[in-house]
Amino acid sequence: MSHSTSSPESGTELEKNIPILFKPLLTEGVVVRTVDSGDPITRSGANDRILCILSGRAQVVLGYRAAQEVIVESLEPGDVFGDLGFLTGRRWPVDAGLVATEPTEVLEISVNTFQRLLRENPEFTVALLKSLGKKTIRVDRLEFSSAETTETGPASVCAYPSHPGIPHDVQLRFQALAISNESVLIIGETGVGKDVLAYAIFDAAARNNEVLVPVNVKQIGTESFFLHTKAGPSSKERGLAMDQIWALFGREIVLRADGTTRILPGYLDLAREGTLFVRGAHLLSAVAQQKLLDALKTQFYCPMGGNERIRADFRLICTTELNPSQFSPDRHPLLYELQRTALIIPPLRERRTVIPALAAHYLTHYAREVNKRPPELEDITLKAMVDYSWPGNDLELANAMRRSVLITPGSTVRRQDLTFDKQRTERGTRYNLLKLKPIRQALVSPLFPAILQSAFLPVFLGIVLLLFLGPADASKNLAAVIMWSLAWPSVILGAFFGARVSCSICAIGALSTLAKRIVSLELEFPESLRMRSDFLIAGGILFIIWLESVLNMRSSPSSLGMLLVTMFLVAFVLNTLFARQTWCRYLCPLGGMTGLFARTSMIELRADSAICLSECSSHECYYGSRKTEGCPFGQVVATLHSNQFCKICGNCVKSCPYNAVNLNVRIPGHELGEVRHVRTGTGFLVLALNGALLSDIITRTSFYDKLTDWLPVSGTLKFTIVYIGFIVAVNAIALIASLLSHRAFRERYWENYSRFALSLLPLTCAGFLAFHLYYFFALWPDLLQLLGKYSGVDALAGPVSSISGSFITRVQQIVILGGCLWSLVTMSRLGASSPRGRFRRRWGVLPHIALDIILAGLLLIAMMNAFPE
Structure with a gap:
């Protein structure tokens, strides 16, 4: 619990207790709050206020997962919490929060007011920078090194030289420069860790107890808060060079008509007796570089527009991406002069031998942050990492390992878990629908998908009630007719046109998520189950299909209603117990089937990998932001290469600060022909669905009686034997085809089985669509009459002509043949993408082509006998 008071009320008492550092804040309208031990002082992601600790103690925590927070810093009286990136130049963690560990008094002030005070009161700015000191980098998740610092001397204070990615000669060079107190120029490409190394040099030097003033040259004249003053010419009038000189050296202004002047301080004044850290020094104009060099040599400088010489006692640390040959x-x-004290960091592609050790270092570091066991790297993954050029250098590798820790389902990092595994699906013809303003506005709106859930929820509840309370005759029960004539075809067609977006408006998921806001334990779903989620989903889907036939749900509305209620109760319990939407992601049979069919969709949600690799390190798509929660399925969009585990809820679009998420129209099912990594359970499910569908259709033929008459068991057991028999038979044929195919392609047996099993997905979708189209056409008259009866529309309640059986059969045949052809094209593309010779590619695909034709033929024959014209 917290209690608020305003600053003017008890000014004398407040001035007596407030730390000296914060005295200048008393002139403003600040608020002082008292927070009890254990209570949050501020929520994660709140960065519109600056909090100053007056008394007590608090801890900075990062909400890496909904069920877990990581403590990264302890704050004492005199410390500051909030986004000081405008001052320190270091990005503030978006999900950092503050929790009191004992009764704590906190002074609260807006960021804008705080910035104004810093501009108007240089002494306060310097005091604050000195107070921050080395704390600047402790809460920065981007820091590459995780080594502990000690107080035994300059060498041990600096954690960075022990970093496994830095060559020995660079480490020795660092040690010599760090303790010399000379000005240093750090040279290297983007992502090699120049900033971290600069802070490490500051830590190791004798001046490390003084102020560190960071300057980002790119921001001078645009985002530099020191230049945001009402007086003086505009940035365009001044010009870039003048802006840089003004920011570095300050300027003299005339206050009154009598000629009274005042010197507005620059960065050099703030860095007096400390260190000036200039990022991107090559972007300084030649004039600004020369003036800075003169100040270093002469120890004096003059503010802009003034003649007074001011002493310049500072150490300079610069970074640049330019090669020394370009100086x-x-x-x-300036850069030319500092070459003699330059520290050159080679790009990661020139340090390939350190990649395994460096990757293991990052995995350990980030796994420790989220309290997980560090995953291991497969040999094939390590080889791919060593072969990759890493244009983003160490930072790209660090981000890749961090994403792997977040999304790896087991104890091993696979090649497909890494962002650099850019599949060819990215090069297809695509159009980003988010370029269309109405679609983007709809997706980023806080009402999406809530407004669709609100519209669908009463429909779902009405259907469930009608299933229990309506007529027991399924042909006269409106809810049953809707479910069997519309629901199943809608699942398949909806997945084709909208991927898995139906999961976003699913009433079962929406109700369980709503309950989660009231009661939620946020436990971690067991890793052993996550690793086998594809088999769990496959088992759930096959069980429901079996249950439909055994309980004859098409003729029993109450049985169908009981199934829906049971699924809701299970979803409610699991989503309440576990973090994120565990039921929907790992267990839901209907969601799993929709996700599988969504791989054939004509739309996809993907990230722009170039932006993710070069700019993003905070992963708001996973963690969420102030606007919205993170991905309910726990996905990092940069690693998303399939529609199967994305329900297009729009959370990542809302939270991504870089607009890196695209909603693309693509060639339907394009990913199927280029996929390289498929879970065995997913391949098994595709084949098993074909077997389950065949067994379900055959029960409607006279052949079924001949097939089961000799079995001296009950009807349920007869169907179970046939059901399992068809699933095993289809998989057995596929295993034989893979036995022949994998040798031709010279690939792993189960990899071949899984990839080509998935290529049968178009035929599987076509088979289910054709099967349920019969009920759609056959029940259409009943549906219209029931709708007319319940709505009171006489035009619908009247007699409706039935659709002929021959028309239904032709439609079914066209759909199945289309699915067969689509699967054949997919298989051909899979074979063509193999690096093997033309003969091996053709021979390797033939067994699976034969399987596709056999299954399509069986489906056609079975449907012609089950639904005669």
């Missing part, structure tokens, strides 16, 4: 004494006088 010229005319254009880059």
Whole structure:
């Protein structure tokens, strides 16, 4: 619990207890709060206020997962909490929160007011920077090194030289420069860790107890809060070079008509007796570089527009992406002069031998952050990592390992878990629907998908009630007719046109998620079950299909209603117990089937990998932001290469600060022909669905009686034997085909089985669609009459002509043949993408082509006998 008071009320008492550092804040309208031990002082992601600790103690925590927070820093009186990136130059963790560990007094002030005070009161700015000191980098998740620091000397204070990715000669060079107190130039490509190394040099130096003033040259004239003053010419009038000189050296202004002047301080004034850290020094104009070099040499400088010489006692640390061969004494006088004290960090592609050790280091570091066991790297994964060029260098590798820790379902990082595994699906013809303003506005709206859930929820509840309370005759029960004539075809067609978006408006998921807001334990779903989720979903789907036939749900509305209620109760319990939407992601049979069919969809949600690799390190798509929660399925969009585990809820679109998420129209099912990594359970499910569908259709033929008459068991057991028999038979044929195929492609047996089993998905979708189209056409008259009866529309309640059986059969045949052809094309693309020779590619595909034709033929024959014209 917290209690608030305003600053003016008890000014004398407040001034007596407030730390000296915060005295300048008393002139403003600040708020002082008292927070009890254990209570949150601020929520994660709240960065519109600056909090100053007056008394007590608090801890900075990062909400990496809904069920877990990681403590990264302890704050004491005199410490500051909030987004000080405008001052320190370091990005503030978006999900950082503050929790009191004992009764704590906190002074609260807006960011804008705080920035104004810093501009108007240089002494306060310097004091604050000194107070921050080395704390600047402790809460920064981007720091590469996880080594502990000690107080035994300069070498041990710096954690970075022990970093396994830095060559020995660079480590020795670092040690020499760090303790010399000379100005240093750090040279390297983006992502090699220049910033972290600069902070490590500051930590190791004798001046590390003084102020560190970071300057980002790119921001001078745009985002530099020191230049945001009402007086003076605009940035366009001044020009870039003048802006840089003004920011670095300050300027003299005339206050009154009598000639009274005042010096507005620059960064050099703030860095007096400390260190000035200039990022992107090559972006400084030649004039600004020369003036900075003169200040280093002479120890004096003059503010802009003034003649007074001011002493310049500072150490300079610069970073640049330019190669030393590009330095010229005319254009880059500062960089040219500092070459003798330069520290050059080679790009990661020139340090390939350290990649395994460096990757293991990052895995250990990030696994420790989220309290997980570090996953291991497969040999094939390590080889791919060593072969990759890593254009983003160490930062890209660090982000890849961090994503792997977050999304790896088991104890091993596979090649497909890494973002650099850019599949060819990214090169197909696509159009980003988010370029269309209405679609983007709809997806980023806080009402999506809530408004659709609100519309569908009463429909779902009405259907459930009608199933229990309506007529027992399924042909006269409106809810049963809707479910069997519309629901199943809608699942398949909806997955084709909208991927898995139906899961976003699913009433079962919406109700369980709503309950989660009231009661939620946020436990971690067991890793052993996550690893086998594909088999769990496959088992659930096959069980429901079996249950439909055994209980004859098409003729029993109450049985169908009981199934829906049971699924809701299970979803409610699991989503309440476990973090995120565990039921929907790992267990839901209907969602799993929709996700599988969604792989054939004509739309996809994907990330722009170039943006994710070069700019993103905070992963708001996974963690969420102030606007919305993270991905309910726990996905990092940069690693998303399939529609199966994305329900297009729009959370990642809302939370991504880089607009890197795209909603693409693509060639339907394009990913199927280029997929390289398929879970064995997914391949088994596709084949098993074909077997289950065949067994269900055959029960409607006279052949079924001949097939089961000799079995001296009950009807349920007869069907179970036939059901399992067809599933085993289809898988057995596929196993034989893979036995022949994998040798031709020279690939692993189960990899071949899984990939080509998935290529049968178009035929599987076509088979289920054709099967349920019969009920759609056959029940259409009943549906219209029941709708007319319940709505009171006489035009619908009247007699409706039935659709001829021959028309239904032709439609079924066309759909199945289309699915067969689609699967054949997919198989051909899979074979063509193999690196083997043309003969081996053709021979390797033939067994699976034969399986596709056999299954299509069996489906056609079975349906012609089950639904005669």
